[in-house]
Amino acid sequence: MQSICTMASRGFNWGLGLFFGLLLSLCSTPSTIGQNVPVPCDVSPSIALDLNQFAGIWWEIVRQPVGTNFCTQINVTVLNQAENNVLIDTTYSNTVTYPWVNQTMNATLTVLNDTEEANGYNFTYWNAPNYTPYTVFKVLDTDYSNYAFICGYTNATDNSTAFGMVIARNRTLSTVYLDSLESESSAKYDNFANGSMTLITQDDTCLGSGADPSTAFTLFYAVFAFVIYQLTK
Numbered sequence: 001m002q003s004i005c006t007m008a009s010r011g012f013n014w015g016l017g018l019f020f021g022l023l024l025s026l027c028s029t030p031s032t033i034g035q036n037v038p039v040p041c042d043v044s045p046s047i048a049l050d051l052n053q054f055a056g057i058w059w060e061i062v063r064q065p066v067g068t069n070f071c072t073q074i075n076v077t078v079l080n081q082a083e084n085n086v087l088i089d090t091t092y093s094n095t096v097t098y099p100w101v102n103q104t105m106n107a108t109l110t111v112l113n114d115t116e117e118a119n120g121y122n123f124t125y126w127n128a129p130n131y132t133p134y135t136v137f138k139v140l141d142t143d144y145s146n147y148a149f150i151c152g153y154t155n156a157t158d159n160s161t162a163f164g165m166v167i168a169r170n171r172t173l174s175t176v177y178l179d180s181l182e183s184e185s186s187a188k189y190d191n192f193a194n195g196s197m198t199l200i201t202q203d204d205t206c207l208g209s210g211a212d213p214s215t216a217f218t219l220f221y222a223v224f225a226f227v228i229y230q231l232t233k
């Protein structure tokens with residue numbers, strides 16, 4: 001079962017990935033007997049961040065549960081001022097037949113350098129023409145130069161609103177490296193799954209170079225993504 005689960009999450013890009021997401025929901029999470037039990041997001045502290053090191057470009061690699069955005073880039077800018085010192089521009093696509101449309105949502109927040117924020121960062125993005133729902137984001141762990149583990153929720157007492165996400169400096173990661181990140185994160189934190197988190201599309205289609213929206217493949221993806229979208233409503 002584990003190998004099917006791993007195949008389902010690794011071997012396909014986002015269209016099929018979404019489809020196999022259904023299969024994956026049948027895959028059991030690893031046993032935690034004899035280990036520390038993974039901690040839910042609402043009680044995990046967001047670590048102290050060295051803001052200058054955290055600044056720059058990040059790419060979303062995997063997310064659980066799967067979201068509706070893909071090709072997602074997060075651009076963190078740190079300003080040398082006390083208030084409103086962190087600007088976040090998140091660029092993404094959410095249109096399956098036109099994945100290279102770049103949309104940007106942005107947020108501005110005040111973050112203390114090198115200071116643990118146990119309760120995380122609760123903010124809303126301006127995503128024209130609306131603000132997104134307030135969401136608590138927590139940085140659980142990062143080495144600054146390769147990966148970061150992020151979790152969040154919109155309601156602390158309703159864990160069905162929680163999510164886990166691996167972001168990375170490289171747009172795509174080797175399977176071996178990603179597996180090690182999922183193993184490490186899932187051992188410590190809820191909302192991460194070992195070897196079965198759904199990959200977020202970060203391939204050539206994000207750039208629109210040579211992609212042909214009229215191909216049967218795109219239509220196929222579109223149909224499945226639509227089905228999944230309806231199911232997750």
Ligand SMILES: *[C@@H]1O[C@H](CO)[C@@H](O)[C@H](O)[C@H]1NC(C)=O
Pocket residue numbers: 057075076077089
């Ligand atoms: C990230 O945002 C900063 C500030 O808006 C901007 O100067 C920079 O060009 C952006 N980087 C990318 C790769 O978009």
Ligand SMILES: *[C@@H]1O[C@H](CO)[C@@H](O)[C@H](O)[C@H]1NC(C)=O
Pocket residue numbers: 073091100101102206207
């Ligand atoms: C979309 O974003 C990608 C990656 O940031 C960039 O390479 C591309 O030029 C952008 N395309 C448009 C039409 O803005």
Ligand SMILES: *[C@@H]1O[C@H](CO)[C@@H](O)[C@H](O)[C@H]1NC(C)=O
Pocket residue numbers: 106107108124125126
């Ligand atoms: C988003 O960016 C625009 C343009 O830079 C800026 O005027 C606005 O204040 C930003 N909004 C947020 C919520 O950061």
Ligand SMILES: *[C@@H]1O[C@H](CO)[C@@H](O)[C@H](O)[C@H]1NC(C)=O
Pocket residue numbers: 049050051052113114
């Ligand atoms: C943030 O904290 C780190 C670690 O203490 C320090 O090296 C860095 O200079 C600080 N940055 C700013 C902008 O204060």
Ligand SMILES: *[C@@H]1O[C@H](CO)[C@@H](O)[C@H](O)[C@H]1NC(C)=O
Pocket residue numbers: 122123134135136153154155156
């Ligand atoms: C986040 O902040 C908003 C606005 O202040 C608040 O309504 C919401 O309850 C907060 N969310 C959480 C999970 O604390």
Ligand SMILES: *[C@@H]1O[C@H](CO)[C@@H](O)[C@H](O)[C@H]1NC(C)=O
Pocket residue numbers: 155156157158
């Ligand atoms: C948060 O979740 C709790 C428990 O499910 C629920 O009672 C409460 O109404 C929710 N709060 C909001 C603001 O949705």
Ligand SMILES: *[C@@H]1O[C@H](CO)[C@@H](O)[C@H](O)[C@H]1NC(C)=O
Pocket residue numbers: 159160190191
């Ligand atoms: C939410 O919490 C309940 C009770 O602790 C647990 O049984 C359930 O698996 C959790 N759900 C998620 C999605 O983590």
Ligand SMILES: *[C@@H]1O[C@H](CO)[C@@H](O)[C@H](O)[C@H]1NC(C)=O
Pocket residue numbers: 146170172173174177
């Ligand atoms: C990121 O990409 C660079 C250049 O391709 C590579 O040398 C490095 O090993 C990659 N790092 C990870 C963690 O994948």
Ligand SMILES: *[C@@H]1O[C@H](CO)[C@@H](O)[C@H](O)[C@H]1NC(C)=O
Pocket residue numbers: 002030183184186187194195
């Ligand atoms: C994650 O899965 C791999 C491969 O099945 C296994 O070697 C590793 O021990 C697992 N990690 C955890 C934390 O269960």
